[in-house]
Amino acid sequence: MAAMAITKxxxxxxxxxxxxxxxxxxxxxAYEVFPETEEEIAAVLQAAHAHSLSVIPMGGGTKRGWxxxxxxxxxxxxxxxxxxxxxxxxxxxxxxxKAGTTIREIAEQLAVHGQMLPLDPFWPDAATIGGVVAANxxxxxxxxxxxxRDHVIGLRVVYPDGRVIRTxxxxxxxxxxxxxxxxxxxxxxxxxxxxxxxxxxxxxxxCQSLLLLAFxxxxxxxxxxxxxxxxxxxxxxxxxxxxxxxxxxxxxxxDGYALxxxxxDGEKAVRYQEEWLIxxxxxxxxxxxxxxxxAAHWWSRFYRMxxxxxxxxxxxxxxxxxxxxxxxxxxLELVKTCHDLGERHGLAVEGHGGLGHGxxxxxxxxxxxxxxxxxxxxRTAAEERGGYAVVQHASLAVRRQLDVWGRPPAGFxxxxxxxxxxxxxxxxxxNRFVGGI
Numbered sequence: 001m002a003a004m005a006i007t008k009x010x011x012x013x014x015x016x017x018x019x020x021x022x023x024x025x026x027x028x029x030a031y032e033v034f035p036e037t038e039e040e041i042a043a044v045l046q047a048a049h050a051h052s053l054s055v056i057p058m059g060g061g062t063k064r065g066w067x068x069x070x071x072x073x074x075x076x077x078x079x080x081x082x083x084x085x086x087x088x089x090x091x092x093x094x095x096x097x098k099a100g101t102t103i104r105e106i107a108e109q110l111a112v113h114g115q116m117l118p119l120d121p122f123w124p125d126a127a128t129i130g131g132v133v134a135a136n137x138x139x140x141x142x143x144x145x146x147x148x149r150d151h152v153i154g155l156r157v158v159y160p161d162g163r164v165i166r167t168x169x170x171x172x173x174x175x176x177x178x179x180x181x182x183x184x185x186x187x188x189x190x191x192x193x194x195x196x197x198x199x200x201x202x203x204x205x206x207c208q209s210l211l212l213l214a215f216x217x218x219x220x221x222x223x224x225x226x227x228x229x230x231x232x233x234x235x236x237x238x239x240x241x242x243x244x245x246x247x248x249x250x251x252x253x254x255d256g257y258a259l260x261x262x263x264x265d266g267e268k269a270v271r272y273q274e275e276w277l278i279x280x281x282x283x284x285x286x287x288x289x290x291x292x293x294x295a296a297h298w299w300s301r302f303y304r305m306x307x308x309x310x311x312x313x314x315x316x317x318x319x320x321x322x323x324x325x326x327x328x329x330x331x332l333e334l335v336k337t338c339h340d341l342g343e344r345h346g347l348a349v350e351g352h353g354g355l356g357h358g359x360x361x362x363x364x365x366x367x368x369x370x371x372x373x374x375x376x377x378x379r380t381a382a383e384e385r386g387g388y389a390v391v392q393h394a395s396l397a398v399r400r401q402l403d404v405w406g407r408p409p410a411g412f413x414x415x416x417x418x419x420x421x422x423x424x425x426x427x428x429x430x431n432r433f434v435g436g437i
Contacts, residue, residue, distance in 0.1 A: 005051040006033055006044055006075065014040070018076065025065040025309055026396030027056050027432070029076025036081045038156065038164065038195040045193065046162025048075060048427050055160075056429050057193045059100050059128030062121075063135055064309030065321075065393040067188055068432035069400050077193065079130060085109060086196055093201040094153065099130025099194045115201045118145035122303045126310045130194045136186035139303065140239035141262060143356035145202070149185045154198035157184055157191075160427035168198065183418065189429040190437055191422050205264035210295035211277055214248065214286040216256040220332055222282040223257070227329070227355045229280055230261075235273050238262040240356045242331055244339045247350040247363075251302060254286070257335075259355075260302075262295070306350070306363045307393045320364040320371050320394040322378060326387030328358040337381045338362045345374045361392070368398050379406055405434040 006015050014034045022028065035041045048055050054073035058064065059080065079100035087096040090113040097106060103124040106117050120139035121127045127137070133155075138147035145151075154168030167180035184191055215223055223242075230240065239262040243251065248258040261277060263270045278287055290298055307319040326334055331353035338360075342349025347370055353360030364374060371394070379389040383406075391404040409415075412435055419437050431437070 005047045005053060006031065008047060018072070022071065023064070024395050024397075026071050026399070027058070027064050027068055028072035029056060030072055030074055032076045032078055034078050034081050038082075038158065041077070041079075041082070041158045041193055041195055042162045042164055044075065044077060045158055045160055045427065049161040049425060052425050053427065054430050055193075055427055056432070057130070057134075057189045059131040060102060060123070060126035061309040062123045062127045063131050063137075063393075065307070065395065065399075066135065066309075066391075067404060068429070069396065069404075070431055071396060073430070079128065079193075082195065083128075088113075090115060093203075094198060095201060096154070096196055096198040097129055098196055099133075100128050101130075103127050103129065103132065110201060111204060114204050116204045117151065117199055118202050119148055119151060120145075120299070120303065122306055123308050123310055124303060126308075129197055129199075133185055133194060133197055134187065134189045138359070140241040140260065140352070140354055142359065143240055143354055144236065144238040144264070149182065151199045152181050152185055152197060153200050155181050155184060155194055156196040158193045158195055160192060160423040160425065164195070188433045190419060190433045192428060205266075207263075207265060207267040207270045208292060208295050209263040209270045209274060210290045210298055211259075211261045211263070211274060212252060212288045212290075213259040213261065213277075213281055214252075214254050214256055214288075215258065215282070215284075216254075216286065217284065218245075218257050218336075219282065219284075220336070223259070224329065224332055226280065226282050227259075227332075230277070231328075231356065233276070235276060236263075236265070237273070237356070238264045240354060242335050242353050242355055244335050244349065244351040246339065246342075246348065247305075247352055250305065250350060251298075252288070260352075262299075306361070309393070318365055318368060320368075320375075320398060321392040322362040322364070322375065322389055323392040324353070324360040324362065324378065324382050324387060324389045326358050326360070326382055326385050328355055330385045330387065331355050331358060331360050334360055334378075334381060334385070334387070335362075338378055341374055341377050345370045347371075347374060358387075368395070368401075371398055372401055375402055408435040 055075045056073045057077040082098045082100040120141045121137045241260040243258045307321045335353045338351045347366035351362040382389045
């Protein structure tokens, strides 16, 4: 049925039965469709809507293990062929790109003009801008640059019935009324399929540096005092990331907790901040630093260490990744709690958290039968501090044993109403998002 409906919409050569019947992460499709244009995306969704077929969009697959307990939809909409820059205005510092373009591709093309898209998602070689925006993803450098939501100024979205809408515009100063783009950013593909994304850019900073401050004695009062001093100062770190002992060992071959502080600015400004941070570091702190290519290489390794949909297949079933949101200074206790709970449950746990923005991530390896108890204790610790914990990556079998999203947010009924209004036939990513949306 699915094949007959879709082959009427686009050429037969772009649709095929799934290369494998099942995928360990789920979020699969009985058929794979490879559109190359917005018109073809619209034709596929129009046909799916007419025949009540379900569709899961996918770019590079890095977020395939995030959300949902659906083994497979009727159609896996593979957007890897919808890639490239549509319009680039270096003078206006804006770019419009197709949704299937990888973060690495965008970075390489912008670098020619000394500009950058300041987003730092994990696995940038595979992560596509569509997936990053759909998940509102971000990394440690969110402290200075913000999340995906902060850089989108316009979208073209194909609704579940095949209609195409445009939100926002192509210039930065384009604010009039409600910003409809925000409705789709972070919606996990449940309200439609983004075809084009317009983003605002920044100049590439002339100098980048990374300071690694290690605390072998885990003196948390001293770490807290130092972090408060940094946040209350005129320093402008790009990241202020706490690394757990296991992660610090994996990345740097050292014991204890550590702070990864990134600086990006003119050379004099970077040097001044380095000197300030070194002068104000707690006694006994071990300090290492890297500049330019060495700093970039450290971050490149960091962004590829953790579980995702492109991790080796033999690791997928025994890994889980959590995202925790909290007040920024609560990250100290939450990262420590996650580390300690890992030891108690016999799980290998690597964690890190932003002491400026409050987003932590925890990566768990071991016996999947122990994941549920671990998640519950971590979630309780986060919620006691007014935060949350969600499962950002796990195999389908594991996700079906877990409460992936936790309690629905306060505005959940409004979210349900928006989904019913835009996608009454549950075409796009059914049950992928919080509360089964």
